[in-house]
Amino acid sequence: MSNPWIAIGALALVGVLIPLGMMSVSALLRPSVPEDSKRASYESGEVPTGNTRIRFNIQYYMVALLFVVFDIETVLIFPWTVIYGDAVDAVGLGPALLPMVAFIGILAVGLAWAWRNGAVRWIRSPRAQQELTE
């Protein structure tokens, strides 16, 4: 019996060889036309302002995080609702309902805390604030 690792090795080899081969082939074939506009960030002609390392407001992540949380919640709740009726028949109301209530309760506590601590408040910009008062 042949060693199954041979197949994996061959795959890896092919995976490395194809890009390398394509790059080297194109390097051999293409004409060399050095031109300044090729180095611009956006070839559409837009001139970039500043570099890419800018800070996003933390609020962006907060909202994203809350979105993910509720997304996952939906994923869990959805199948539960589908089988809820059958589940109540099978094990009774309590065992079918209470775990989900507890789950949503925990989420609610988290949401309440996040809300209270300003996670969903709209961005406060110190600069904008400053301009308003002036």
Add this chain to the structure above:
Amino acid sequence: MTGAFDFAPAIALLPLAAFVVALFGGKFLPKRGALAGSTALAGSLVLSIWTLVTVAGGETYNADLYTFVAGQDTLTLHLGILIDPLSALMLVIVSLIALLVFIFSLGYMNDEGETGLPRYYAELGLFSFSMLAFVLADNLLMAFMFFELVGLCSYLLIGFWFREEGPPSAAKKAFLVTRFGDYFFLVGTVGIFATFGTGMFAGPESFPHMAEQALAGETSVTTFFGLGEQAWFTVLGLLVLGGVIGKSAQFPLHTWLPDAMEGPTPVSALIHAATMVAAGVYLVARMYGFYLLSPTALGVIALVGGFTALFAASMALVKQELKQVLAYSTISQYGYMMLALGGGGYVAAVFHLTTHAIFKALLFLGAGAVIIAMHHNENMWDMGGLKDKMPVTYYAFLSGSLALAGIFPFAGFWSKDEVLYETLIHGLGGNPLLLAGYAMGLLAVVFTGFYTFRMVFLTFHGEPRTETAEDPHGVRWNVKLPLAVLGILAAVAGVINLAPVEKVTGVHLTFLHDWLDKAPDSFGTAVHHYTGDHGLMHEFAGYTATNPLGETGTVLAGAAVSLGLALLGAGLAYRLYAVPDPEEHTDRLGSLKTLLMNNYYQDEYQVWLARDVTLPLSRAADTFDQSVIDGVVNATSSVSLFASERVRRIQSGIVTHYATLLTLGLVVILVVLGLYGGWF
């Protein structure tokens, strides 16, 4: 049901509590902790007496309290309590004397305005705790631990006046000399544990019992160095005896005790007369069943004891300071006890231990009272005529002296007579070694009579020889009370074992013998088990008693001889010193006096041993240590420091390096294990 034995640990723990109180709160207490100590010791005394009464009711106790190393299939180390008649008696003695010393200290230390009293009382409390715990110990290891603690307290208390020159060096000497003996004790303890797997004193699982069975051929034990069983037991016994000789100040490790008199006098009374020094003898008595298995060990004990009795008494003849005389007499008296133990006189030894504890504590406290009166001048040639100035002290002291000299009917007479009698009859039964011990003991009786009364006459009789002696400092009740109590006891304590009277009159009077015989058979510590007709002494040590003049005749003859000799010594002292203006007759001894005054050059040869023999050896060892051992150690540590530096450099602080190293590490592990496990 709670009985006395449930409170037995408290006997030792009460003084420990007093130690803590005095140490931390002594500064704020009235009397600087003396009251706490006295109360605690009074409590201990009450509990001890209760225990004694309970034991008298026929109950005994032998139990583990706390196991700190529980071995599987090997030895277990634990703390436990053994209460049999011997330990119950010893508890009462120790707590009684300690209580009296606490009270006496009120007069000796507090009234004299000493500083550092909380420390003093704390150390005294710790000492009482250690000594009581030592007495309660049910196994050799626990005994050893508290034996050492007792030694430590003794060191602290001797060096109490550490700002002066003498006490610290005396303390150091006491510590080092007793420690020298304790090394042997430690080796012996380890040997006993290795041989028997236990250090229990009493019961079927105890090492004396196992040794006995081994000799009787019923079981076998591991011996070492290819020795036979009896020879090996002798070696073990002699090793433990090393500790005993150090602690009980027997020749040749007695040199620390006279120097220890630099400590406060109540301490001398407590430690160096009645308790700590007794620890050694008590230990031999405690494991007497083991010693009885080895005639050689018994012979050594008897010979050392007899020789020490004579030797120390001869040095006491010429001393000029009150406490020095008492110190040498203490050594001498403990020699008697060892003689008794070696000579098969178990009851006699315990009897002498009891009476000696009483009258020697009395003498030391009396000496303390005299020293207070003399404004801390201890030279007897500066005293004289104190009899009329301090009558209570005088009569108490006289009572103690009569007991010490062994004059009928004081306590010392009975006990010393029994010691000599037991040695004599066993010596006559075919044991010349014991006869030699007996002869030395007998000669020491003369000396004892002489130095005791020389001391009494010089101190109390005649005309005052200095101005301080003309007008001594008064002492208060707290000094007189202990003296009075002990004075009466010294006179009458002999009644507990009037063996000669019993033999002559036939009336049953040997209460101490009965008492010590109360231990249950399962313990194997009862007198009949030791010295009875089928006891170990006959079976294994091969001692037999012979009374050449019939029992009564021998008893009477022995008593008459020892009393006569004591009176001879006392009479000589009377002739020489009971005059208004005694002279120093010691000069007539010529060069002998120099020899005696210098304690036979014992200190000198021990110093020579230490300086000219041991020091070069230790230098050589030191050179070896510094060059070879340290070299290796230093090399190791420089290698480790270098290696550590490398290790430190890996931790560069750059997280990407970490991630790389981590991944590389994982890959290395995978590759190695993969090759090893043959995955590829």
Add this chain to the structure above:
Amino acid sequence: MAAIELPTWAALAPALILAATALVLFLIDSIESEPDTTSPVLLTAVGLAGALGALAFNVWYLIADTGQNAPIELFGGQLMVDGMTLVLGTIVASVLALVVLASYDYIADDPYQAEYFSLLFLAATGMTLLGSVDSFVTAFLALELSSLPSYALVAYLKDNQGSVEAGLKYFLIGALSSAIFAYGISLIYGATGSLQFDAVAAAVDPTALPGILGVGIVMVAGGVAFKTAIVPFHFWAPEAYEGAPTPISAFLSSASKAAGFILAFRIFTTAFPIEAVATTIDWLVLFQALAVVTMVLGNFAAATQESVKRMLAYSSIGHAGYVLIALAALTPTANADLVLGAGMLHLLVYGFMNTGAFLFVGLAEYWDVGRTFEDYNGLAQEAPIASVAMTIFLFSLAGLPVGAGFLSKYVLFGAAVGAGLWWLAAVGAIASALSLFYYARVVKALWIEEPSQDFEIDTYPVGLYAAIIVAAVVTVLLLPGFGLVSEDAIAAAGALL
């Protein structure tokens, strides 16, 4: 049998209490009138109540033999409760209680205290759950539940560059390790078709796909090695421990490490018993090698540190090496109960002595004494009681018989010798001897050296002091009480095998 019949889910009570406490703390923070105004006393009190409640349940269950005769299975075999769960729960809850107590003073002036405590409790929940996982899924979830709050806690001192940097490093290395762990799990699923520990053990087939199984096992080992800071997964530890708020360092180096080890014990005895996988991968060799490297590296690196906290961090790596002996010595000749039990005992004892030592460092930071050995010179004159406690911790860590560290190390090395691995025990003993050197440096600085600075100590923080003293007392008391706990631990180990 317990006098009261509880429903089976109540066996998880310790973890549930911790989780509930975390939620209550969030609630408190949500309903306060002004942000960040809740009194620290209330937060500490709630935290302490939760931790002690969990501890009480653990101890009660241990005494009542809950799940110790037969493990209690929950959620279709995803979770289980047995003796080892409870031992770990006890360790975590005890350390947590000490840390909560100490944090009261340590973070007194910092914002976001409610979040701090509640993250602490979430992490503790995860750690407690790690003791009761019975499948790789729950193991991964519990591991993440304990890790994620830890990252945030390490970076809690937002204005302190060291703290933030440590948090980030911890997070990055943690993410890498989680990835390795998850990948390992997937390979094991591929090789055995199962995720539940028992089922994995039953489905292990050394002949089919040995490589995949082997790689999976090594990667899973890597995941737990990260949690327990074993070389080469230890790089985060010195940085994280040094940068984190000191109570958190104590928590991570004691409780988190214990949780990781308990998980390792569980996985490698239940899912990959050595007799089943020995032909594929002899993980005994792996752990023996890692134990030696970890002991040597941890102790050597600790010896050259200047900062006391960093020294403790490395010493905690060294101790991980000692505990790893418990897995490395599970040879066929070994008394397996004793070996594993010894590891658990060392974790328990270590929980107290190491937490105490870190908290003493926290105390020194509270007083602004400084970080290096020299800065501690003469501190004993100012704070004798705490210094006595610190001396106990250090000597106990070194294995001197002032605390239970002596006995646990002794049993551990003794078990290794019993398993025929005397050389492993010898390396451990040599490493311990080396450790005495750097522990003694602290003691010497505290007691013997003359102060090199004027201490400005005007307050003696109650919470920190109480925590240190409790830890010291327990460390010492475990010495005589060792017999009591050792029975439970060895029985718990026995149930596992």
